[in-house]
Amino acid sequence: MRSPLVPEMATQEVQLNETLSHLKTESETLKTKLEEERAKLHDVELHQVAEKVDGLGQFVMKTRRTLKGHGNKVLCMDWCKDKRRIVSSSQDGKVIVWDAFTTNKEHAVTMPCTWVMACAYAPSGCAVACGGLDNKCSVYPLSLDKNENLAAKKKSVAMHTNYLSACSFTNSDMQILTSSGDGTCALWDVESGQLLQSFHGHAADVLCLDLAPSETGNTFVSGGCDKKANVWDMRSGQCIQSFETHESDINSVRYYPSGDAFASGSDDATCRLYDLRADREVAIYSKESIIFGVSSVDFSLSGRLLFGGYNDYTINVWDVLKGTRVSILFGHENRVSTLRVSPDGTAFCSGSWDHTLRVWA
Amino acid sequence: MSNSSFASSSLVIAQKAVKQLRLEASVRRIKVSQAAAELKTFCLQNAHKDPLLTGVPSSDNPFRPPKSCVLL
Numbered sequence: 001m002r003s004p005l006v007p008e009m010a011t012q013e014v015q016l017n018e019t020l021s022h023l024k025t026e027s028e029t030l031k032t033k034l035e036e037e038r039a040k041l042h043d044v045e046l047h048q049v050a051e052k053v054d055g056l057g058q059f060v061m062k063t064r065r066t067l068k069g070h071g072n073k074v075l076c077m078d079w080c081k082d083k084r085r086i087v088s089s090s091q092d093g094k095v096i097v098w099d100a101f102t103t104n105k106e107h108a109v110t111m112p113c114t115w116v117m118a119c120a121y122a123p124s125g126c127a128v129a130c131g132g133l134d135n136k137c138s139v140y141p142l143s144l145d146k147n148e149n150l151a152a153k154k155k156s157v158a159m160h161t162n163y164l165s166a167c168s169f170t171n172s173d174m175q176i177l178t179s180s181g182d183g184t185c186a187l188w189d190v191e192s193g194q195l196l197q198s199f200h201g202h203a204a205d206v207l208c209l210d211l212a213p214s215e216t217g218n219t220f221v222s223g224g225c226d227k228k229a230n231v232w233d234m235r236s237g238q239c240i241q242s243f244e245t246h247e248s249d250i251n252s253v254r255y256y257p258s259g260d261a262f263a264s265g266s267d268d269a270t271c272r273l274y275d276l277r278a279d280r281e282v283a284i285y286s287k288e289s290i291i292f293g294v295s296s297v298d299f300s301l302s303g304r305l306l307f308g309g310y311n312d313y314t315i316n317v318w319d320v321l322k323g324t325r326v327s328i329l330f331g332h333e334n335r336v337s338t339l340r341v342s343p344d345g346t347a348f349c350s351g352s353w354d355h356t357l358r359v360w361a
Numbered sequence: 362m363s364n365s366s367f368a369s370s371s372l373v374i375a376q377k378a379v380k381q382l383r384l385e386a387s388v389r390r391i392k393v394s395q396a397a398a399e400l401k402t403f404c405l406q407n408a409h410k411d412p413l414l415t416g417v418p419s420s421d422n423p424f425r426p427p428k429s430c431v432l433l
Contacts, residue, residue: 016369016372019372020371020372020375023372023375023376023378023379024375026379027375027378027379027382030379030382030383030386031382033386034382034385034386037386037390038390041390041391041392041393042393043392043393043394044393044394044397045393045397046393046397046400046401049394049397049398049401050397050401053401053404053405056414060416061413064424064425064426065424084423100424101423101424201381238384239381239384240384240385240388241385241388242381242385256400256403257403257407258399258400258403260396260399260400260403261396261400275393275396275397275400277390277391277395277396277399278390278391278392278393278395278396278397279388279390280390280393282393282396282397282400300411300413300414301407301410301411301412301413301414302403302404302406302407302408302410302411302414303400303403303404303407304404304408304411304414305411305413305414320400320404321400321401321404341413344412345410345411345412345413346412346413346417346422346423346424347413347422347424348413359424361412361413361422361424361425
């Protein structure tokens with residue numbers, strides 16, 4: 001004999017399923033509406049607006065310094081605000097601070113894990129942050145005493161439940177923003193290690209992040225394996241804009257210097273430009289001959305040039321306004337994994353799986 | 362997981378998705394023509410300050426080797 005409770009549970013289940021399908025329909029309707037609203041304002045292409053702008057001449061950019069010393073793939077690098085020091089991290093667990101002018105190594109730390117996928121210089125120049133397969137982000141104060149064991153002063157700041165993919169200090173040494181394979185980003189207080197805000201919304205590993213230029217306010221952009229680039233409000237933890245036009249993982253995101261747009265680089269072999277006020281993709285930087293993924297992107301100071309490091313060992317330089325490639329740089333002997341323009345825009349540095357870093361100007 | 366608890370957690374997820382989409386739909390947008398014009402203006406106004414774009418003389422760029430002096 002059937003229990004009298006069974007029909008009631010069955011009704012509840014049916015109601016839940018109906019509400020669920022109603023919500024799914026609403027979801028689809030909203031998505032379509034979003035695309036329609038965005039499309040209405042798509043009255044022109046960026047390169048059309050830039051038709052009358054003078055084309056760029058020939059670029060002569062060469063490797064001016066080669067930094068050798070890592071024993072394995074270089075995974076990440078960052079510039080110090082002093083425009084000459086660089087921190088880099090590698091698959092072999094080493095984090096090295098270099099003087100890029102002289103190519104001397106100033107500090108070296110061995111992390112307890114391999115694959116140190118993220119590193120960042122503190123704004124003061126007095127510390128570096130790094131992490132990777134240890135799922136943490138740790139801060140090392142840099143000592144003036146070269147003999148001092150940096151590892152002894154290490155401070156564990158962030159704890160994720162999967163690998164650390166990227167980290168960045170905010171505009172002070174006091175807070176760090178992290179992204180992780182656990183699908184979240186998080187903001188941490190360095191001194192206490194306290195979690196200040198977490199950012200949920202990516203459906204898969206988050207691979208990269210970039211903070212908006214300080215004049216623009218408290219937002220940052222992240223990119224992930226879900227092919228989405230999300231813009232976040234740092235105070236509320238809210239995702240305020242989301243872009244899903246890439247066809248594969250987004251490996252790198254970088255704000256345009258004005259803060260009104262950002263570029264992304266993806267495994268789909270394209271770089272794209274998204275304008276935040278038009279709320280849409282406004283340019284794609286691609287060529288049929290480029291079939292390897294982009295690992296990292298950065299803008300020159302004026303935003304006119306976009307540098308992309310690729311898995312085919314090259315660096316492509318794009319005219320951001322016209323959408324054309326202006327230069328292709330050879331030199332690395334394996335994938336380019338990381339790329340940053342120096343703080344004063346006089347040079348850029350690339351790191352590679354060939355164990356070296358190169359400074360180009 | 363029983364059928365009903367699976368359905369109710371899917372419900373929470375679906376509710377969040379709808380809420381997020383409503384938020385994104387409410388964003389104020391400007392036309393691409395206006396946005397693009399402003400990107401272009403920014404580039405052009407800052408072009409002269411962009412060393413990688415304009416190229417700086419080797420003597421000013423710490424990374425470029427200075428040209429050697431020829432003593433006559």
